[in-house]
Amino acid sequence: MRIALGADHGGFELKGLLHRFLEREGHTIVNVGVDAPDPVDYPDYTRKVADSVLRGQAERGIMVCGSGVGACMAANKIPGIRAGLCHDTYSAHQGVEHDDINVLCLGGRIIGSELACELVRAFLAARFSDAERHIRRRDKVTALEKESREKRP
Numbered sequence: 001m002r003i004a005l006g007a008d009h010g011g012f013e014l015k016g017l018l019h020r021f022l023e024r025e026g027h028t029i030v031n032v033g034v035d036a037p038d039p040v041d042y043p044d045y046t047r048k049v050a051d052s053v054l055r056g057q058a059e060r061g062i063m064v065c066g067s068g069v070g071a072c073m074a075a076n077k078i079p080g081i082r083a084g085l086c087h088d089t090y091s092a093h094q095g096v097e098h099d100d101i102n103v104l105c106l107g108g109r110i111i112g113s114e115l116a117c118e119l120v121r122a123f124l125a126a127r128f129s130d131a132e133r134h135i136r137r138r139d140k141v142t143a144l145e146k147e148s149r150e151k152r153p
Ligand code: RB5
Pocket: 008, 009, 010, 011, 042, 065, 066, 067, 068, 069, 070, 071
């Protein structure tokens, strides 16, 4: 699978590890940076991951910041992106199966390397369910997004 991979300085180290892991697993990486440990702003790299997914350059995205919180918050502001901060394997696959997340956010200062690899593996192996209730709920989330852009001040 083609994966957009990004991080800020808080996720820089884990991003490097995940890059190597993903290549070993046979995936193709679209590396959007950051490529040095100096401080940067997580929304800038979250945007790059999101753009890559939305333009079809990558099928899914992975964004690592210090906690995963900022990245997840920023990603979910971008129409078409459904991001989940998943630090347990159940959420990492169920987030795709039920909620159709297309970006996984991780906290590089929170989780260890082995768990990170398991989370990524679970996320990438999962497929969105075709159950009507999941499609309906996902579509309601999309409707909320549309409504917010059109109606709210
Ligand atoms: C950077 O210090 C840190 O604030 C950022 O990586 C992230 O944790 C935000 O949620």
